[in-house]
Amino acid sequence: MTLSRKMLLAASLAPLLVFGVLAVVLYFGLQQDPSTLPSVLIGKPAPTFALGPVRAGDTGFSRDDIRGKVVLVNVWGSWCGACKMEHPYLMELAAGGAPIYGVDWKDDPADGAKTLKMMGDPYVKVGNDQAGRLSLDLGVTGAPETFLIDRTGRIRYKQIGPITPEVWRGTLAPMIAKLEQGQ
Amino acid sequence: MSRRPAPRALAALAAMVLTAMFLTLGAGVAAAVEPDEMLSDPALEARAQHISKELRCVVCQNQNIDDSAAPLARDMRLMVRERLSAGDSDEQAKAFLVARYGNFVLLRPPFQPNTWALWLGPFIILGVAGAALVFASRTGAVDPADDAVEDDPLS
Numbered sequence: 041m042t043l044s045r046k047m048l049l050a051a052s053l054a055p056l057l058v059f060g061v062l063a064v065v066l067y068f069g070l071q072q073d074p075s076t077l078p079s080v081l082i083g084k085p086a087p088t089f090a091l092g093p094v095r096a097g098d099t100g101f102s103r104d105d106i107r108g109k110v111v112l113v114n115v116w117g118s119w120c121g122a123c124k125m126e127h128p129y130l131m132e133l134a135a136g137g138a139p140i141y142g143v144d145w146k147d148d149p150a151d152g153a154k155t156l157k158m159m160g161d162p163y164v165k166v167g168n169d170q171a172g173r174l175s176l177d178l179g180v181t182g183a184p185e186t187f188l189i190d191r192t193g194r195i196r197y198k199q200i201g202p203i204t205p206e207v208w209r210g211t212l213a214p215m216i217a218k219l220e221q222g223q
Numbered sequence: 224m225s226r227r228p229a230p231r232a233l234a235a236l237a238a239m240v241l242t243a244m245f246l247t248l249g250a251g252v253a254a255a256v257e258p259d260e261m262l263s264d265p266a267l268e269a270r271a272q273h274i275s276k277e278l279r280c281v282v283c284q285n286q287n288i289d290d291s292a293a294p295l296a297r298d299m300r301l302m303v304r305e306r307l308s309a310g311d312s313d314e315q316a317k318a319f320l321v322a323r324y325g326n327f328v329l330l331r332p333p334f335q336p337n338t339w340a341l342w343l344g345p346f347i348i349l350g351v352a353g354a355a356l357v358f359a360s361r362t363g364a365v366d367p368a369d370d371a372v373e374d375d376p377l378s
Binding site: 044047051054079080081146171172175176177178179181182 | 281282294295298299302321322323324325355359362
């Protein structure tokens with residue numbers, strides 16, 4: 041019976057087919073980094089907040105400070121190694137006029153102040169979020185993370201991990217330029 | 224006097240090692256909730272722990288926040304308790320974290336268009352495989368012996 045021969049051929053090809061489908065799925069699936077989650081907050085308004093100071097004698101950082109401005113809000117901590125790697129570049133960007141604001145996350149304000157004294161202070165304003173309340177509202181999973189917020193107070197982009205020259209030139213700088221031009 | 228440890232001492236040592244092992248095993252299962260986090264209302268606390276078991280620790284990914292000792296998991300546990308104390312339902316408390324971290328925080332993904340394949344996939348595969356098996360056994364193609372006989376010219 042020729043029919044059964046065809047069936048046999050189909051049956052023997054089935055594992056190959058399954059393998060092919062799996063290979064394609066895994067090829068794409070395994071390239072995704074599970075530690076970088078897309079933010080659900082993109083396009084949503086930034087939460088309201090009022091953080092206490094990090095620098096001695098400072099006023100801290102609140103939502104009103106960034107109203108009507110295109111800004112970067114950088115979540116960092118004195119305990120965070122990757123932030124220390126990012127820090128010199130933030131200094132460079134701040135020197136070039138980039139509007140960077142800081143959230144000192146899960147940190148003793150004194151430790152945060154010490155880091156800024158030692159490594160320089162790139163922030164227009166910086167506040168302490170020791171309790172992690174604002175960072176939780178922002179869906180922060182680790183430091184450093186940087187949020188791009190537009191004039192209307194909406195979150196436009198979330199950079200997970202340090203801002204590198206590639207990220208700045210390729211993504212953040214063009215987005216900031218566009219947002220500042222746009223409105 | 225022999226320098227070898229007496230059998231009784233060995234047995235005691237073994238018992239100690241086993242006890243230590245069981246104790247550490249037990250510690251691994253215990254929740255990471257600290258006493259100072261707990262709510263005074265036992266009913267509310269029970270709800271908080273139940274919800275916490277369904278929420279993913281976003282920094283340790285395959286642990287729920289009830290089990291995780293990560294500082295962020297603690298913040299999330301406290302937030303769940305804060306929401307419940309403020310009168311939120313279980314679903315509202317979960318939705319609060321989903322709004323910030325996405326569906327990823329839910330250890331049990333919701334049934335929605337982009338998870339249909341995830342939920343239904345296994346059943347579809349089982350169905351297709353079952354149908355193929357039934358079909359193949361009916362036509363007799365599974366048994367190579369059948370085929371061999373048919374291949375034989377009449378002799």
